[in-house]
Amino acid sequence: MVTLVFSEADRDRVSAAIAAAEARSDGEILAIATEVSDSYHDVGLHYAVGVMFLAMAVIAAWPAYLHWWVERLSGGWTEPSERALFTIVLGVLLAKFLGTLFLMKWRPLRLALTPGATKERRVRRRAVALFKAAAQKRTIGRTGVLIYLSAGERRAEIIGDEAVTKVADGDCWAEAMAVLLAEVRAGRPGDGLVGAIERVGGVLASHFPKTATDSNEIPDKLIEL
Known part of the structure; x- marks a missing residue:
């Protein structure tokens, strides 16, 4: 089982990556990492x-x-x-x-011994629950995105709010997911999150470019559960 270990430098880099991505877009990114999504x-x-x-x-x-x-x-x-x-x-x-x-x-x-399909469903369920509690409808333009990493199952989810899902389907996040999971398997979860944030930020910038009225509506930090 993968163990999540984030140094202070990793946390600072994740925060900086979120801030940099949001500086180019009206989108808001929330990053959450956890050891495992369910007790099973x-x-x-x-x-x-x-x-x-x-x-x-x-x-x-x-x-x-x-x-x-x-x-x-x-x-x-x-x-x-x-x-x-x-x-x-x-x-x-x-x-x-x-x-x-x-x-x-x-x-x-x-x-x-837990089937992969069971892990996938429960990681998705936990990610959706956290997104609804922490990010959904928390932004004026409905442009929030959750990057969720569950290390024990070696799975991740990227979930977007209403406006994001209208312009970006699951394929838009494929590269971000691939980078995130590859780095996690290599024992570098901090690098994985930074890479995923940069790619998600690129998608948001292309669809929701920065405007003068945008404000920071979700804290730019890594949440560890």
């Missing part, structure tokens, strides 16, 4: 249930093996009763469930 505890629970059902399927498919295993444990002295067999099965299933759930408490493993 439900994913761990799903795996635990899946392992338990797999154990049930194995026992159902090969019941003779269960009898053999129980007889080995008892030394072959007694034939196990149905009550004893069902109790053992219950214990085995419970052990499988709890053991898997315990292993999935380790976040790097949980993240590694």
Whole structure:
């Protein structure tokens, strides 16, 4: 799992990059970075249930093996009763469930086993929620843009306000996203954010050039969650 480490110099560079981009445009850029966008505890629970059902399927498919295993444990002295067999099965299933759930408490493993589509949906959901809370409709011209980085999932989102989405679709941000994620994977998240901000600023400048009435409506700083 990627760990986010921003130095004071990185934070200063991000702030400077936002200020420089906004100096050329009426757009406003908000940069948010977080270690992970979701706990994914439900994913761990799903795996635990899946392992338990797999154990049930194995026992159902090969019941003779269960009898053999129980007889080995008892030394072959007694034939196990149905009550004893069902109790053992219950214990085995419970052990499988709890053991898997315990292993999935380790976040790097949980993240590694979480499907990519699930990560993508939850990163997007968190980014949209943060954008609505911090940037949407916070600018007079509806020209706010959020650059959101979620390091644990190695994913990012760029979300624009109403006026921005009318002139810039997802393809406009492709280069900014590529630069951001490449630098994050290389262990340089500060460089990645600066590069993404510069490219987003270029798009905003082409569609919303600076006017005399523009004011700074969103703080020019990196927000770390």
